[in-house]
Amino acid sequence: MTNDGKRYRVRRSGPLRGSIRVPGDKSIGHRSLIFGALGRGTSRITGLSEGLDNRATADAFAAMGVAIETGSGGTGVHGVGLRGLRMPTTVVDCENSGTTMRLLSGLLSGQRFGSRLVGDESLTRRPMARIIEPLRARGAHIAGTPGAKPNELYPPISIAPLVEGESLRGIEYTMPVASAQIKSALLLSGLYADGVTALEEPVLSRDHTERMMLALGVPLRTAGSSVVLDPTAEWTGGWDPFEWHVPGDPSSAAFPIVAAAMVAGSELSVEDVGVNPTRTGIFDWLRLSGANVGHRPSGHGAGDEPMAEITIAHGSMRGAVAGGELIVRMIDEIPAVCALAAVAKGVTEIRDAAELRVKESDRLATMAKVLDAFGVPCEELPDGLIITGGQPLRAAHIASRGDHRIAMASALLGLVADGESVIDGAEAVDTSFPGFVSLMRSLGAPIEEEAS
Numbered sequence: 344m345t346n347d348g349k350r351y352r353v354r355r356s357g358p359l360r361g362s363i364r365v366p367g368d369k370s371i372g373h374r375s376l377i378f379g380a381l382g383r384g385t386s387r388i389t390g391l392s393e394g395l396d397n398r399a400t401a402d403a404f405a406a407m408g409v410a411i412e413t414g415s416g417g418t419g420v421h422g423v424g425l426r427g428l429r430m431p432t433t434v435v436d437c438e439n440s441g442t443t444m445r446l447l448s449g450l451l452s453g454q455r456f457g458s459r460l461v462g463d464e465s466l467t468r469r470p471m472a473r474i475i476e477p478l479r480a481r482g483a484h485i486a487g488t489p490g491a492k493p494n495e496l497y498p499p500i501s502i503a504p505l506v507e508g509e510s511l512r513g514i515e516y517t518m519p520v521a522s523a524q525i526k527s528a529l530l531l532s533g534l535y536a537d538g539v540t541a542l543e544e545p546v547l548s549r550d551h552t553e554r555m556m557l558a559l560g561v562p563l564r565t566a567g568s569s570v571v572l573d574p575t576a577e578w579t580g581g582w583d584p585f586e587w588h589v590p591g592d593p594s595s596a597a598f599p600i601v602a603a604a605m606v607a608g609s610e611l612s613v614e615d616v617g618v619n620p621t622r623t624g625i626f627d628w629l630r631l632s633g634a635n636v637g638h639r640p641s642g643h644g645a646g647d648e649p650m651a652e653i654t655i656a657h658g659s660m661r662g663a664v665a666g667g668e669l670i671v672r673m674i675d676e677i678p679a680v681c682a683l684a685a686v687a688k689g690v691t692e693i694r695d696a697a698e699l700r701v702k703e704s705d706r707l708a709t710m711a712k713v714l715d716a717f718g719v720p721c722e723e724l725p726d727g728l729i730i731t732g733g734q735p736l737r738a739a740h741i742a743s744r745g746d747h748r749i750a751m752a753s754a755l756l757g758l759v760a761d762g763e764s765v766i767d768g769a770e771a772v773d774t775s776f777p778g779f780v781s782l783m784r785s786l787g788a789p790i791e792e793e794a795s
């Protein structure tokens with residue numbers, strides 16, 4: 344993390360009220376930058392988040408010769424075409440961003456120049472064999488770094504160039520886990536292959552890459568959880584620049600929305616939130632738990648991404664069981680789900696969520712510790728958590744472990760605990776949700792931010 348240390352001080356909150364917007368969707372932001380950089384001319388993107396993760400992707404393209412400027416009219420990306428990237432002038436520093444590392448690894452595997460991708464301490468602990476192995480199987484010269492677990496590979500990642508006359512091959516691949524990062528790495532590399540990329544996931548993960556490729560005329564077909572990209576089909580071999588808007592990030596909106604569900608008397612609305620069905624599990628979960636969630640469509644953004652105004656009013660929350668497809672549709676929101684579970688009456692059971700162990704932190708282990716610190720009974724399972732909610736919470740002192748969503752979930756718990764809670768490592772929030780504290784304060788939440 345390059346930014347300075349921050350700490351939150353959080354006290355019990357009265358009702359949260361207001362109408363807000365949240366920063367642009369992080370996943371859609373990365374992809375907008377990628378497709379803008381590879382387009383034939385200048386694309387204009389509005390609503391791009393100023394979070395550090397999206398900035399890492401923009402900086403990577405700048406180092407590969409793509410001019411990017413941001414002004415009052417949004418972000419201009421001077422695309423260089425599919426074959427126009429230059430060898431990066433430095434190592435590609437993906438910082439804390441797994442999406443930057445995995446998607447760019449796919450894209451860079453298809454180039455005639457070499458590259459090296461590095462990350463911060465948290466990213467360096469995240470598994471990369473899941474992209475390296477299938478990319479190698481299609482002919483990429485990509486290598487990771489051995490580390491903690493045998494048979495796993497970690498950053499840094501090195502990619503050697505494809506030589507003259509050499510191409511990536513087609514691949515038919517059944518993905519072992521539902522992961523938009525694996526899927527997107529393979530689809531991006533598939534743009535440079537001499538054959539078909541055919542992928543099948545256990546459950547459909549976020550489909551932003553597919554929607555953008557379709558919107559840009561890339562020869563792609565989707566059916567349920569399978570996708571086929573055939574770059575040998577008739578097409579122009581590239582796309583024209585675009586102008587589009589990045590919807591508000593539902594994964595960021597989840598925090599004020601869940602806070603409103605937790606704090607009695609709250610009522611709020613969030614405008615222009617992305618409501619792609621692969622991302623809206625959290626709103627379904629809130630309804631299932633007893634919150635009053637409203638949804639009013641407000642048009643489309645980036646490619647073909649539906650947006651809506653989401654309204655929420657506090658209701659009487661009860662625990663429930665979450666597993667299977669719903670987990671994939673709210674994979675990044677589980678820390679917020681855990682905070683909600685602390686106030687929901689009865690037992691909340693989270694299953695099929697082993698993927699949480701390889702996010703910015705081991706989110707099952709970290710949330711179990713956080714809940715315990717707030718006095719919430721919690722049992723950790725190999726693939727989930729069992730949380731017993733509805734009892735008074737005590738104030739806690741939390742270490743966020745470099746994980747933005749752990750810091751924000753802990754802040755939510757602080758809003759319903761007795762006394763003052765302290766959240767260390769809150770600077771991590773700047774990766775996805777710059778302005779989180781001022782936005783929560785504008786709703787009435789007693790959160791203060793200080794240097795640490």
Ligand code: S3P
Pocket residue numbers: 369370371442521522523524525527548549674675698
């Ligand atoms: C993302 C995919 C998900 C998600 C991450 C963003 C993306 O990761 O957790 O925050 O933009 O493709 P996985 O692909 O590892 O599930």
